[in-house]
Amino acid sequence: MKRIIPYFFILPLLLLIFLFYIIPAISTVYISATDMGRSLKGNFVGIKNFTRIFSVEDPVIGRVLLNTLVYLSGALIITIIGGLILAIATTTLTNRWGSFFRIIWFLPRATPPVVWAFLWIWAFDPSRYGLLNMIFNQIGLQGRSWLTLYPMAIVILANGILGIPYTMTILSAALSNIPLEILEAAKIDGASGWKTAVKIKIPLVWWPLSFLIIWYTLSFLTSFQYILMITGGGPFYASTPLALYTYNKAFQNMELGYGSALALVLIALSVVIILAFRKLLGVKREA
Amino acid sequence: MRKIVTVFLIFFLASFVLSSTGQKEELKKGSVSIKAWTIGPGPVPVLRARNLKTAGEELNAGGLNLKLDVTFSTQKFGPYRTSFSLAYNSNSFPDILSEDQDIIPEYAEAGMILPLDKYVKAGNWKSNFEDFLPGMWNAVTWKGKIYGIPIEAVVNCIYYRKDVLRKLGMSDSDIAKAFSPDSGEFTLTNLVKLAKKAKDAGLVEWGFTHRKGAGDYWFNSVMMFGGKFVDSATGNMIVDTKALKKDFAFHKMLVDEGLLPKDMASWDWKVIHEYFVDGKTLFWIGGHTGQWKEYQQKAYSIKYGKVTEEYLEKNVGIAPFPGIDGPVTPVKVHAYTLVSKTKNPDLAFKLISKASSPELLARLSITTFRGPTRKSIMKLKDFKDQNYLTKVMQIMKYAKAFPKHPSLGKYKNMLFEAMVGIETGKLTVEQAIKFMIAKAKSDIPGVIIR
Incomplete structure (x- = not known):
């Protein structure tokens, strides 16, 4: 009986994983081989949906893949570099001030997603009611159509900044665990703040840093809700990454078969990028 | 437990x-x-x-x-x-x-x-x-x-500001004649001329505004240029490149002439309606007759909040679209x-x-x-x-x-994307046509390119 009890507790979770992960995953593979549409009924079409993607029959695919790489790189750089700088900065301050700035920087993460998106929409609204245009008008400059001119930059900023708080928190914790004697020894040896950061602090937090890079790579590859709310992916696909394109195809055009094929390509792309990062970052399980 | x-x-x-x-x-x-x-x-x-x-x-x-x-x-x-x-x-x-x-x-x-x-x-x-x-x-x-x-x-239609036209020196009978579908004066060219005049005189910020997002307006404007969507013989969808070319060129011209905002597709709905109800736009071409009621129920106007029936009667008029083959009211x-x-x-x-x-x-x-x-x-x-x-x-x-076909939704989305490309200057008319052909061939089974 004692042996069975742990399984009894694990069972509900396994059931949930089976229901909400395994079954949808298998369904996605199946649906990708059909022409399923709004009626949720589909005919088997084999690999037609994949050939549509890889033969670039869909004229937008190339653009969307390029957007995905630009968006991923931009947002990842902001999140990781921003979070690292803030973590190093706040851990060099006294505990009280360090905590104070960390709380301030954590606010974006605590903001509900819709509110966060609306703040960005408001800031870059093309009309005179947009925050930036209000400032421009006050100083005698003409307002701009920000969301039309710089859509990709805006979605990169909105998503990248949102990643900073979490990165900062994890890295702050890791940095706080660096033995003080190592830092003091560096100081005695005359290492500058920059050298201490580059040669000692970053190598010592390499494992959590690598984890964050991989975590956010996956997150940016698959998330699109802020882009959907801020630019809608436009204008003319200028800010549409693969995840948003997949969503639009599946749920706006109701091309569930093609959408599922795109989702599988997205998963494959994520796996390739993650494996590449593991190799590049030297992430290995310690013996 | x-x-x-x-x-x-x-x-x-x-x-x-x-x-x-x-x-x-x-x-x-x-x-x-x-x-x-x-x-x-x-x-x-x-x-x-x-x-x-x-x-x-x-x-x-x-x-x-x-x-x-x-x-x-x-x-x-x-x-x-x-x-x-x-x-x-x-x-x-x-x-x-x-x-x-x-x-x-x-x-x-x-x-x-x-x-x-x-x-x-x-x-x-x-x-x-x-x-x-x-x-x-x-x-x-x-x-x-x-x-x-x-x-x-x-009933999709064009809304126009009578008060702005009066300020341009038109009498009420001039206005009635200009917007009478049966008069020879009711043409797209004349609407553009009026919009230019009003803009040059500083009476409005924009000559035209249309809706945001993919919606009926994009079909209305193709219909205005005599475009067809479905082939009656086969029941397949048509990409009518001749009409699309005219439609794209028209919107490009409006943007180039400063009569339509290049970022129109990203405007907030509230701002779109506020601009018309407060007379900052001469022609609101993205709507339908029901908005006459909406303007009385929602406080879009900064000056007046909710406007009255009398205000609308005095200052606003409705008309069909001046199509190239005669007036068109897409229903x-x-x-x-x-x-x-x-x-x-x-x-x-x-x-x-x-x-x-x-x-x-x-x-x-x-x-x-x-x-x-x-x-x-x-x-x-x-x-x-x-x-x-x-x-x-x-x-x-x-x-x-109004057109009807199982792939109409897909067509609407690609038409919207192409038009946004045109208006924001990301596509030329030729590029937009090429995009429409390639995307339609990819997304719509059996599509006919004309």
Whole structure:
């Protein structure tokens, strides 16, 4: 009986994983081989949906893949570099001030997603009611159509900044665990703040840093809700990454078969990028 | 722990038993449950639902025992349609669904809605059938079968500012002549000239504004240039490159001349309406006649908040689109349809038939300022008393059927993307045409390029 009890507790979770992960995953593979549409009924079409993607029959695919790489790189750089700088900065301050700035920087993460998106929409609204245009008008400059001119930059900023708080928190914790004697020894040896950061602090937090890079790579590859709310992916696909394109195809055009094929390509792309990062970052399980 | 589990189990079983008892009680009374969903912005779905309820009450007073469950939705059409697809496949489907004509072919092809021919063409319904305005039945017909009862006509039109035109030195009779569809002066070229004059005189910020997002306007403007969408011989969709070229060139010209904002597609709805209601835009070309009511119900104007009927009468006018082959009023029909899985099609039809009576449809038209679908509605005093609806009827003379095809939604999205590309300067006219051809070939089976 004692042996069975742990399984009894694990069972509900396994059931949930089976229901909400395994079954949808298998369904996605199946649906990708059909022409399923709004009626949720589909005919088997084999690999037609994949050939549509890889033969670039869909004229937008190339653009969307390029957007995905630009968006991923931009947002990842902001999140990781921003979070690292803030973590190093706040851990060099006294505990009280360090905590104070960390709380301030954590606010974006605590903001509900819709509110966060609306703040960005408001800031870059093309009309005179947009925050930036209000400032421009006050100083005698003409307002701009920000969301039309710089859509990709805006979605990169909105998503990248949102990643900073979490990165900062994890890295702050890791940095706080660096033995003080190592830092003091560096100081005695005359290492500058920059050298201490580059040669000692970053190598010592390499494992959590690598984890964050991989975590956010996956997150940016698959998330699109802020882009959907801020630019809608436009204008003319200028800010549409693969995840948003997949969503639009599946749920706006109701091309569930093609959408599922795109989702599988997205998963494959994520796996390739993650494996590449593991190799590049030297992430290995310690013996 | 054991106690908690026991209490939970008792609670669960008790609720199950009570709910089954309730169902049995209901069946004992012999009542029939009919579930209906309605959709639309603002008060529109409420009224579509209320008419069904009123009809249900009337049928019950006549001896039936209907238990009506009507849900109205103010969601956008996308989520509403996704909810329906899921409900249809999970057996929690409604019996009655209110929908726009453009989705009817898709639902009909998938067998999700019922053909109504045996009901609407029956002898006892003949007088009703013949009472509908020309084109109404065609709007809800797919491959020769009728799939809905038309309940209102979304009449797409151009709104213009009379006060701005007066400031340009035009008298009221000049304005009436300029916007009279039958006068030779009502042309697209003349509208552009007026917009330029008003802009150069500093009377408006923009000559034209249109809607944001993918919507009916994009079809209206293609129709204005004589574009076709569906090949009548094959039933396949058409990419009419000749009309599209003119349409794209027209929008590009408006942006280049500073008459239309290049970022129009990213404007907020509130700002779009505020600009028109406050007279900062001369022509609002992305709307339909129902907005006349909306402007009185929502405080879009910074100067006046909600505007009055008198204000609109004095300062605003409506007109059809000045098409290259004559005036065009694109009309889209909204209809009550029956879901194919309904267990009570006869009763459900009785209900939508009753809810489509001239009196109830008149109530819908008067409240929403959308166009009527039946001739007898126009004879009712309440309808005739509405001055604005008389104007709506005048522009409905130029009604042109809205396109219908299962791939219309995909076409609409690609057309919108191409137009955004044109307006934001990311595409030339030629590039936009190339995009439309390539995307249509990729997304729409059997598409014909003309």
